[in-house]
Amino acid sequence: MTPEGGPRFTNRLIAETSPYLLQHAHNPVNWFPWGDAAFERARRDNRPVLLSVGYSTCHWCHVMERESFEDLEIARFINEHFVAIKVDREERPDVDAVYMNAVHLLGSRGGWPMTVVLTPQRQPFFAGTYFPARDGDRGAHKGLLTILGELADLYRTDPERVVATARRVTERLQAEAAPARPGDLAGPDAIRAAVVNLARRFDPVNGGFGGAPKFPTPSNLALVARYFHRTQDPQALTILARTLEKMAAGGIYDHVGGGFHRYATDAAWGVPHFEKMLYDNAQLAVAYLDGYQLTGRADFAGVARETLDYVAREMTDATGGFHSATDADSPAPGGDEPEEGRFFTWTPAELRAALDPEAARAFAAYYGVTERGNLDGRSVLHVGAPLASVAATLGVTPAQLDATLGAARATLFDVRARRPPPLRDDKIIAAWNGLMISAFARGAAVLGEPRYLERATAAAEHVIGRMLDGDLLARTWNDGRTRSAGVLDDYAFVAQGLLDLYEAGHDVRWLREAITLQAAMDRRFLDAANGGYFSTPAGDAGVLTREKPDYDGAEPSGNAVALLNLLRLEEFTGDDAYRQAAERGLRAFSRSLTRGGGVSLMLCALDYLLDRPLEVVIVSVAPGAGAALDAALRTSYLPNRIVVQATEGEDLARQAALVPLVADKRVLSGRATAFVCRGRVCEQPTGDPGQLAAQLAKTEPLFEVAPAPLPAPVRGR
Structure with missing residues (x-):
């Protein structure tokens, strides 16, 4: 700081909108944002590029900043020998994906912060993640200062070697990104093989898959739920229900404020890494809604409701959009140094106070x-024993204990609100907002909560009104400004959210917007030769390769969501071109689908294609008149279906213009009427909720002959 209290250093990041980049705007490092200007400077000065990629809620990103990027000696060396670029991976997932692949190719484990050294032509020749500042720090043989010194010397004294390494890595990156030739369409056996693999990896004690660290994997849960729905294999339901109940009981769940932390450091979900990500909470809210519909368990509905309420309360911008994340670290009251989990943990003394x-x-x-x-001497809240067992130990009834705990949680929420909160990354990301629009729309439909529909609608208004300009959907918005062109995930996830919003609120505007966005996505990202979608548009010279993502990570595969959207759009509109595009996409990824692992959501798209999806139309004489039929629909788990609700007259005519299957539907006998069809072959129209529920319960089996039961988990995994 200057004597006047202002920042001593200011770099080019001061003009950015990303909270992560702004955190580094007063480093002594002369950071550039990603862009042509940085590489032009590198070419002019014949310097290598130091690329540092992170995100605002990344613990070790903060550590590396404090240790290295605020160190005057290290900053001076970087400024003299490198052109330094700082990237927010959430703002530029395309850049992050390419260079994370380079990290792996160069023999390092992935993670953030990511540290890559490039030629001025953007080609990588060194890559790693976190490095301590100096030799011996944190037990490291070499620190960042030594590593950068060696790389600067290498670049100056042996440029041919640098160029050869960079060219070799780049060629491998481009070869791996080259689209695979389409294959045969996978069948039900591919779905079963993937679920069998999950069943073997299932942790029967703690739920989830594998050991520590343990991540929520909502795409895996979605596949298991669909498999149960189509086969009625009881082990599939056990996997789903056990995982949902154990996550909700564990420390990964915020028992005071609702919502989920990023992941657990142990196999029992006990101690989490405390950041909260919008995309996790969106997907997990949907997983618990699915669990509620499949089991009828009110506790699963409660977790979904508390998660949505947390996002509505703490992650919603005044404009209606949703913020990205909150940090893992926060200071103790009266303290300056951040501590991981300090905001969320408790001591007995704090409870007594x-x-x-x-x-x-x-x-x-x-x-x-x-x-x-x-x-660290504090307790992460978690449920270790059933309510009835603890009540018996305390000598009270379960109902009494439940009431005591509910009142205590409310009190502790108010107490906790007076603590210094974790940093919130308030940028609004299109893709993550799309996931959250889906979650709120699904919550409105399943839980019958109009306020959730209002949240989903407000977020959709924000994204379409402030972030979409013709074909160009912005990746991020913050403080009135957009940054970065959207990638495949942004288009696909927002389109999915709009389809879910249409089904929940019956406003045909959102279906029209989804159709328009799908057309824009086709123009920008479609691989017309092979099927499926690239993550970036053609002609983008800013990244080395055009990826075609198929694997689910913390976020679902953009291609998987896109293919599901196409299949739903075909059902709504009757335009077979959508289904043909989806089938071409599934053929394009046939090799990944038959290998099984990591493509759970794309296998859900395959399941949709192989099924005969339900078409459910409810026509009523006035808004709200179909509430009893809607209630029957609400409790039914129907993953492969479309739902259209219309009021006779102008509303039905507007919807019929885009959804031909409603054109001939009318109210019968003066009351709301439901029409349930498969492949345009319909059941008897009904106004009776019980009869509708029976019609909805009919399921098309995945296999003509029932397969063998799923195997038991493999012990020790």
Whole structure:
């Protein structure tokens, strides 16, 4: 800081909108944002490029900034020998994906912060992740200063070697990104093989798949749910229900404020890494809604509701869009140094200070708050025993304990709100907003909550009104400004959100917007030769390769969501071109689908294609008159279906202009009427909710002959 209290250094990042880039705007490093200007400078000065990629809620990104990028000696060396570029991976996922592949090719494990050294032609010749500042720090043989010194010397003294390495890596990146030739369309056996693999990896004690660290994998849960729906294999339902209940009981779930943390550091979901990501909470809210529909368990509906309420309360911008994330770290009251999880953890003394003695004792017993704690002397809240068991130990009834815990949670929420909160990344990302629009729309439809429909609608208004200009959907918006052109995920996830919003709220505008966005996505990203979609548009010289993503990560595959959207659009519009495009896409990824692992959501798209999806139309004489039929629909798990609800008259005519199958539907016998069809072959129209529920319960089997039961988990995995 200057004597006047202002920042001592300011670099080019000060003009950016990303909170992560703005965090680095006063580093002594002369950071450039990603763009032509940085590479032109590198070419002019004949310097290598130091590319540092991270995100605002990344713990080790903060550590590397404090240790290295705020160190004057290291900053001076970087400024003299490199052109330094800082990238927010959430703002430029295309850049992040290319150079993360380079990290792997050069023999390092992936992660963030990502540290890559490039030629001025954007070709990588060195890659890694976090590096401590100096030799010996944190037990490292070499620190960042030494590594950069060696790389600067190499670039100066042996440029031919640098160019050869960079060219070799780039050629491998381009070869791996080259589209595969289409193959045969996969069949039901591919779906079963993937679910069998998940069943073997299933943790029967703690739920989830594999061991520590343990991540929520909503795409895997979606596939398992569909498999149960189509086969009625009880082990599939066990996998889904056990995972949902154990995550909700664990420390990965915020028992005071709702919502989920990023992942658990242990196999039992006990101690999380505490950042909260919008995309996790969107997908997990949907997973719990699915679980509720399949099991009828009110606790699953409760978790979905608390998660949506958390996002509505703490992650919603005044414009209606949703913010991206909150950090894992926050300072203790009166402290300056951030501590991981400080905001979310408790001690017995803090409980006694906030609650009456009986409530403090009950809360500590149920949520595992001890003097020793399980994280640096503090306790991450988690449920270790059933409510009835803890109630018996305390000598109260389960109902009494439940009431005590509910009141205590409300009190502790208010107490916690007075603590210094974690940093919130308030940029609005199109793709993640699309996922959250879907979650709120699904929540409105399944839980019958009009306020969730209002949230979904407001977010859709924000994205379409502020982030879309013709064919160009912006990736991010913050403080009134957009940044970066959207990638495939942005278009696909927003289109999915609009389709879900149309089904939940019956406003045909959103179907029209989804059709328009799909056409824009086709023009920008479609691989017309092979099927499927690239992640970036043609002619983008800013990245080395055009990826065609098929694997699910923390976010679902953009291609998988795009193919599901196409199949739904064909059902709505009757335009077979959508189905043909979806089938071409599935053929383009046939090799990945038959290999099985990591493509769960694309296998859900395959399941949709192989099924005869339900077409459900409810026509009523006035808005709300079909509420009883809607209630029957609400509790039915129907993954492969479309739903259209219309009011006779102008509304039905507007919808029929885009959805031909409603054109001939009319109210019968003066009351709301439901029409349930498969492949345009319809059941008897009905106004009776019980009869509608029976019609909806009919399922097309995935296999002509029932397959063998799913295997038991492999022990020790």
